[in-house]
Amino acid sequence: MKKVSRRRFLVSTGVGGGVVLGAMYFGGCGIVKRKIAGYANTAESPYLGNTKTPLIWFEVMPNNQIIFSSSKVEMGQGVFTGLAQIAADELDVEMGQMEVRHAPSQTGNVDRFATGGSTSINSLWTPLRELAATMREMIKNHGAELMNVSVDKLSTNKGIVSGENQSMTYGDIASKVSEWKVPSTPSLRNIDQYKHIGKPIVRVDLEDKVKGAHIFGMDAVMPDMLFGSVVRSERVGAKYVDADISEAEKMPGVVKIVKEPDFVGVIATSYNAANNAKHKIKAQWDVDKVWQSSEIESMIEVGKGKPVVIQKNGQPNRFLGEQDEFISSEYRSPIGAHAQLEPNGAVAHVKDGKATIMMSTQVIKLTAGEVADRLGIKEKNVNIIPTFLGGGFGRRLHTPNAMEAAVMSRAVGRPVKCFFTRQEEFQNDYFRPPTHHILKAKLSAEGIIEALEHNVSSGDVMYGSPLVPNFAQPLIGSDIGAWRGGMVQYGAIPNYQAISWRVKLPFATSWWRSLGLLANTFAIESFMDELAILANANPADFRLRHIQKDKAGDRLKKVIEAAVEKSGYRDELLSNGRAMGIAASTDVNTPVCHVAEVSVENEQIKVHKVTCAIDVGLAINPDQIRAQCEGSIVMGISAAMYEEMKVVDSVLRPTIYGPYKMALMKDAPKEIEVVILENDEEPGGVGEPPLGPIGAAIANAAFRITGKRNRTMPLQT
Amino acid sequence: MKIYGTLFIILLLGIGSFVGFSNPPRNQEPVQNTTQAFNTMMKVVTHKRCMNCHPNGDRPRQGEDSHIHNFNVQRGDDGHGTAALKCSTCHQKANNDNSGVPGAPHWHLAPISMAWEGLSDAEIARRIIDTKFNGDRSIEEIEKHMTEDDLVLWAFDPGVNNEGIPREKPPVSEKDYIQAVKEWIAGGAQIPEQ
Amino acid sequence: MKIQFNINGKAVSVDEDARTPLLWVVRDVLDLKGTKFGCGKAACGACTLHVNGEAVRSCSFPVEYAEGKEITTIEGLAKGDQLHPVQQAWMEEIVPQCGYCQPGFMMSTAALLDKIPNPTDQDIDDNIANICRCGTYYRMRKAIHRAAEIKNTPS
Known part of the structure; x- marks a missing residue:
């Protein structure tokens, strides 16, 4: 059992009349940098709470409901359900008693980092249980006083404290205590005591989502609200200069045109009116040059830019130097769009130096800071009220739209709702950067890899984010987002290295679900398949023979073996003309192996079945782990097979679904098998790791049929 | 137009037995040389605004590059799409400038007997006037269809695309096209040898 | 213009520009937020509702065409407490x-x-x-x- 960490707890009265217990996190601002750097090396998730206000809190209501105020946002990954399960087990309450809500920024319990990186469950695993256990003991202690029963005669179950023929609900106790005494943190439950953890509990948000009753950012309203729309350039690198608004001002429904130094927007009485008027604004832009996809591609090339050796073992350079004979292949991946279904937007009301904003965001704290900076007010006067997210995928780690809505609201003194059109979404995305990979290997006569090298050239990921300020970049050393998944995971290879090449592109690139993992794994795991074939080996066996004997190695080995067994993986053509491909990756401490079964007809690859084995450490909710695997597999198929943005005369295209080709129902595999392996590790991340191997698994399977190695994503053009 | 779909099904049942052109147009003395009218008419007929919905298969085409219609859109039993993905799920009776989705009354795919994709001008013209292909339309009905039908004439008012950019129109004006069709038919619907 | 139709079994009358997409009338005027805006181009299907029982993408359906029609949204799919x-x-x-x-x-x-x-x-x-x-x-x-x-x- 992990040692109970030093935390501070805070008790107060909640707005609903219940008692609130919150837990604080110790650590100064420097922890941000250390945690992010540490994250790179250990995959230990950072949880960056506030030091002055509780990072998580519960409110016990008189009706015995527990309101859990979550600093992590629900974007489909099921985090509300998983966190509620964890809390319910230490609180000794039923799932039905738990109500999870987003914590608005003004309550203080806001994660300084973000909801992302597959870190939510892992980072809150310990503090959440400690808080819940403390809450339970505190209530029990006060229950003992109220019932005049010795505390060791009492037990807790289903939110009721009972013993010696007496009982009180948590709610009863909470409503009768005025001076709370916080006990020292009790020891935490053992795995065999869990009632909710480990069960496929139905998502807490399921029914509302099925009824269409959920409130997303796009659904948020405020009384007396107007609609705003900001003019955006289609062009890469365009800087706003000025705008002629004379025609737009005359359009029906227009309330005001807001001209700022860096943007112009229109406020009108309806969305349609705002949008129509916007098209009449003639904006001038400074554009330095005309960009084309071919130039972007030539910028992204291993050998250009600044290299950083991110991993090294043995002496790979002795085998892979210019004078040596070795095997080498090049891989490429395209620019990817987030294409989340809910457009970015915000409803803002700025009045009397205070701002209230309702929106979908993955970075509540950062959003609040940006709005405060722009309005010149203190951050404590900005309240970001998070809604459910209509998809996150990293897109909502960038939220300048909150600032725009706030500025527009201030201009009219009324709430303004402002959101992107779909075309603006596609043209103003913070894209998944394109990549180029060169892999080199030296294979022995016995079919053993003697040396392996992976070079990846990528646009910025982490460096493209305001979450990582410029000053932190030297500390981190290189863009860990870009090379996520880019390290060699086969530790038994005696000599290997991974080298990251940084390229700054003229358009915004940043976080996209799983970051570099999809492209890096595509390259490395396709290359492993190439090597296996050259070594005349079964690709699964070939991988296993290069895995080191340690804990990480054992876990990787087990997922590969599990996927092989469950899928019946074979490396020859199947009797129905289909073939299987295998690939594996380790991301945020979570190893995953996919076996894809595909057919190729008229040059069209069809994925019929994917078998996924994943080792999640402790599984909190097996059903939602499955859901994340299934979803990652489908999103990965979409990205690896179809999706691609191009730069045409400085315009990022396409600008709409359809031309931006994505997987539809017909393209999703009809069979997905997920094998969940568990161990005594802490619960690991599951939102991104299963995206890793899918591209390579498909490409490796298709190769068995076509005999042609496809080294460029998207695989299906 | 309402019976169009039914006719098409009947045609489909029998289509396998037809080989080429089996019902020649009215054999009357040409009143004039209508080759120029024919060519003018065919410039419209073979333009992508028309061709995109006369594909040789079950998938409509779209756009200036006549790509296969996105989203797996298909002909369906009656040329109006499938049960829950009909043409009218997205296309209404007029162009929509907000969405950039084109529209006209009875928006649908031409029956497979009227597939023009891959045919020469002469082959298309023969299908147009052949009752075995054209939905059993007389030459008078064809003239009316080609010069008055809202969906046919939509080609000259094709609206804007999803980015608000006007769709390309045929290289002939609506007026000249209508006149050419009438002239060609009046001249005996002659199909010039190519 | 004035447009009358039934939505989820209830008669409503709205006064809107005829070309306004039905989606925005449903969401912003009738306050039924279950029908979503995804693209506004009839490309994603998030705004799908029923017009006289047929699936229609409401972002590309001018409200004028709703006149006299039966509109069903996700909020009207269930029959009372009985989910569809x-x-x-x-x-x-x-x-x-x-x-x-x-x-x-x-x-x-x-x-x-x-x-x-x-x-x-x-x-x-x-x-x-x-x-x-x-x-x-x-x-x-x-x-x-x-x-x-x-x-x-x-x-």
Whole structure:
């Protein structure tokens, strides 16, 4: 059992009349940098709470409901359900008693980092249980006083404290205590005591989502609200200069045109009116040059830019130097769009130096800071009220739209709702950067890899984010987002290295679900398949023979073996003309192996079945782990097979679904098998790791049929 | 137009037995040389605004590059799409400038007997006037269809695309096209040898 | 202009510009937020609702065409407390993740089952062409088959 960490707890009265217990996190601002750097090396998730206000809190209501105020946002990954399960087990309450809500920024319990990186469950695993256990003991202690029963005669179950023929609900106790005494943190439950953890509990948000009753950012309203729309350039690198608004001002429904130094927007009485008027604004832009996809591609090339050796073992350079004979292949991946279904937007009301904003965001704290900076007010006067997210995928780690809505609201003194059109979404995305990979290997006569090298050239990921300020970049050393998944995971290879090449592109690139993992794994795991074939080996066996004997190695080995067994993986053509491909990756401490079964007809690859084995450490909710695997597999198929943005005369295209080709129902595999392996590790991340191997698994399977190695994503053009 | 779909099904049942052109147009003395009218008419007929919905298969085409219609859109039993993905799920009776989705009354795919994709001008013209292909339309009905039908004439008012950019129109004006069709038919619907 | 129609069984009258997409009237005037805006170009299907029982993408449907029609949105799919078979199946299979696209998918599926009570996998591929970024298609397919079962079982 992990040692109970030093935390501070805070008790107060909640707005609903219940008692609130919150837990604080110790650590100064420097922890941000250390945690992010540490994250790179250990995959230990950072949880960056506030030091002055509780990072998580519960409110016990008189009706015995527990309101859990979550600093992590629900974007489909099921985090509300998983966190509620964890809390319910230490609180000794039923799932039905738990109500999870987003914590608005003004309550203080806001994660300084973000909801992302597959870190939510892992980072809150310990503090959440400690808080819940403390809450339970505190209530029990006060229950003992109220019932005049010795505390060791009492037990807790289903939110009721009972013993010696007496009982009180948590709610009863909470409503009768005025001076709370916080006990020292009790020891935490053992795995065999869990009632909710480990069960496929139905998502807490399921029914509302099925009824269409959920409130997303796009659904948020405020009384007396107007609609705003900001003019955006289609062009890469365009800087706003000025705008002629004379025609737009005359359009029906227009309330005001807001001209700022860096943007112009229109406020009108309806969305349609705002949008129509916007098209009449003639904006001038400074554009330095005309960009084309071919130039972007030539910028992204291993050998250009600044290299950083991110991993090294043995002496790979002795085998892979210019004078040596070795095997080498090049891989490429395209620019990817987030294409989340809910457009970015915000409803803002700025009045009397205070701002209230309702929106979908993955970075509540950062959003609040940006709005405060722009309005010149203190951050404590900005309240970001998070809604459910209509998809996150990293897109909502960038939220300048909150600032725009706030500025527009201030201009009219009324709430303004402002959101992107779909075309603006596609043209103003913070894209998944394109990549180029060169892999080199030296294979022995016995079919053993003697040396392996992976070079990846990528646009910025982490460096493209305001979450990582410029000053932190030297500390981190290189863009860990870009090379996520880019390290060699086969530790038994005696000599290997991974080298990251940084390229700054003229358009915004940043976080996209799983970051570099999809492209890096595509390259490395396709290359492993190439090597296996050259070594005349079964690709699964070939991988296993290069895995080191340690804990990480054992876990990787087990997922590969599990996927092989469950899928019946074979490396020859199947009797129905289909073939299987295998690939594996380790991301945020979570190893995953996919076996894809595909057919190729008229040059069209069809994925019929994917078998996924994943080792999640402790599984909190097996059903939602499955859901994340299934979803990652489908999103990965979409990205690896179809999706691609191009730069045409400085315009990022396409600008709409359809031309931006994505997987539809017909393209999703009809069979997905997920094998969940568990161990005594802490619960690991599951939102991104299963995206890793899918591209390579498909490409490796298709190769068995076509005999042609496809080294460029998207695989299906 | 309402019976169009039914006719098409009947045609489909029998289509396998037809080989080429089996019902020649009215054999009357040409009143004039209508080759120029024919060519003018065919410039419209073979333009992508028309061709995109006369594909040789079950998938409509779209756009200036006549790509296969996105989203797996298909002909369906009656040329109006499938049960829950009909043409009218997205296309209404007029162009929509907000969405950039084109529209006209009875928006649908031409029956497979009227597939023009891959045919020469002469082959298309023969299908147009052949009752075995054209939905059993007389030459008078064809003239009316080609010069008055809202969906046919939509080609000259094709609206804007999803980015608000006007769709390309045929290289002939609506007026000249209508006149050419009438002239060609009046001249005996002659199909010039190519 | 004044436009009258029934929405989820209730008669309403709105006074709107004739070309306003029905989507915005449903969402912003009638305050039914279950019908979602995804693209405004009839490309994603998040705004799918029923017009006289047919699946329609409301972002590309001018409100004037709603005159005299029966409109059903996700809020009107259930009969009172009784969830529609599609919703029941969606619950059983725990389909939604972020949930944003789901009302559109459920409305498309409901329209499909009205026309094809027992859809095959091919029918599903040919009829359900909305976009889900979370990638819930695999569960949706199971839910569509399950919904057909529920709907075809006499209660």
